[in-house]
Amino acid sequence: MASLSLLLLLLSCSLTHIASISESNNSPTPLSYAPTTNSLPTNKITNVIDACWRTKSNWASNRGALADCAVGYGKDAIGGKYGAIYVVTTAEDDPVNPKPGTLRYGVIQTKPLWIIFAKDMAITLKNELIMNSYKTIDGRGAKVKIAYGPCITVQGVSHVIIHGISIHDCKPGKSGLVRSSPTHVGHRRGSDGDAISIFASSYVWVDHCFLSHCTDGLIDIIHASTAVTISNNYFSQHNKVMLLGHNDNFTADKIMRITIAFNHFGAGLVQRMPRIRFGYAHVANNKYEEWRMYAIGGSSNPTIFSEGNYFVASNLRFSNQVTKREASNGWKNWKWRSSKDVFLNGAYFVQSGWGNCDPYYSQAQSFVVANGLMVPALTSSAGPLKCAYDKAC
Numbered sequence: 001m002a003s004l005s006l007l008l009l010l011l012s013c014s015l016t017h018i019a020s021i022s023e024s025n026n027s028p029t030p031l032s033y034a035p036t037t038n039s040l041p042t043n044k045i046t047n048v049i050d051a052c053w054r055t056k057s058n059w060a061s062n063r064g065a066l067a068d069c070a071v072g073y074g075k076d077a078i079g080g081k082y083g084a085i086y087v088v089t090t091a092e093d094d095p096v097n098p099k100p101g102t103l104r105y106g107v108i109q110t111k112p113l114w115i116i117f118a119k120d121m122a123i124t125l126k127n128e129l130i131m132n133s134y135k136t137i138d139g140r141g142a143k144v145k146i147a148y149g150p151c152i153t154v155q156g157v158s159h160v161i162i163h164g165i166s167i168h169d170c171k172p173g174k175s176g177l178v179r180s181s182p183t184h185v186g187h188r189r190g191s192d193g194d195a196i197s198i199f200a201s202s203y204v205w206v207d208h209c210f211l212s213h214c215t216d217g218l219i220d221i222i223h224a225s226t227a228v229t230i231s232n233n234y235f236s237q238h239n240k241v242m243l244l245g246h247n248d249n250f251t252a253d254k255i256m257r258i259t260i261a262f263n264h265f266g267a268g269l270v271q272r273m274p275r276i277r278f279g280y281a282h283v284a285n286n287k288y289e290e291w292r293m294y295a296i297g298g299s300s301n302p303t304i305f306s307e308g309n310y311f312v313a314s315n316l317r318f319s320n321q322v323t324k325r326e327a328s329n330g331w332k333n334w335k336w337r338s339s340k341d342v343f344l345n346g347a348y349f350v351q352s353g354w355g356n357c358d359p360y361y362s363q364a365q366s367f368v369v370a371n372g373l374m375v376p377a378l379t380s381s382a383g384p385l386k387c388a389y390d391k392a393c
Contacts, residue, residue, distance in 0.1 A: 091123045305358070
């Protein structure tokens, strides 16, 4: 049985359907492979994104070079690469009339900006932070957190990069006026309490952030958002982690293409890592420390390619299965595949569907996905980094 499971692990994603049992069956035929203890890598390994910039001591004087380092569907997100540096000098916030030097004043500008921080900063926003296009929030060189108030909204915009900050304990935003550009103040009906809400937006990259313990989700990607990469983040202590797709009737989400790579899904997580509707998710080289309900789920016939991940099931009874499908009319034709994944502590992935489910990246978007055995090393630096000026990060 062990040799058969290893063979299944190495099969290409394009092979035919191998798991045709019902998820409700008490005797599934899952894909499950556990490495021997001494087979795990011990050397420090840098993933392809970090290798692009972390070894360079001039990162602080050449911050825009980070925009060349994304992989996957969000590769073309340039943020504020071609704009000026804007320095946040104060943690103050005014949702209607933000002052120069505040984070809100920077993110609402119409011109491209690369936003950095003059010092360590804890920002409690008074209402949701609505970002404009061509913006980068870059926390490198400071310890920056947004917490204990409403958090970040990326709505109807493109080319946004959020890097190197902590976002936690986010609360719902209240109904009221919020400025979204220098010339527009609109009445908002209130936000849900997500850490980052990506709504009808494209070319978005969220990298090396810490996200935890919010009222609603940690990351929501909805309303036909696409061309998004979520990478090198550390998630912990939360129920509904990541939602891809608005609802089961919003078919416009079929265009959604999301890459989720090199993240560490840590302790205290329950479900949605991610949960997807309609679209396509490439979930690659992530570490799953535990889940209390399921790790990867979906409804409305999404396509999911789980490649080279490292799944460790919790010790909770009946929570070993990685996958969960919500379907009223059957799911056996849905393309959900596992390749090069590693499963520990009884974890298993129920596959389904026929045909090819490769991500079809462009040459620039493509990256080599390692075997799941390498993931503890590849994700060892997930979350915000401690970067010192004039030194490699």
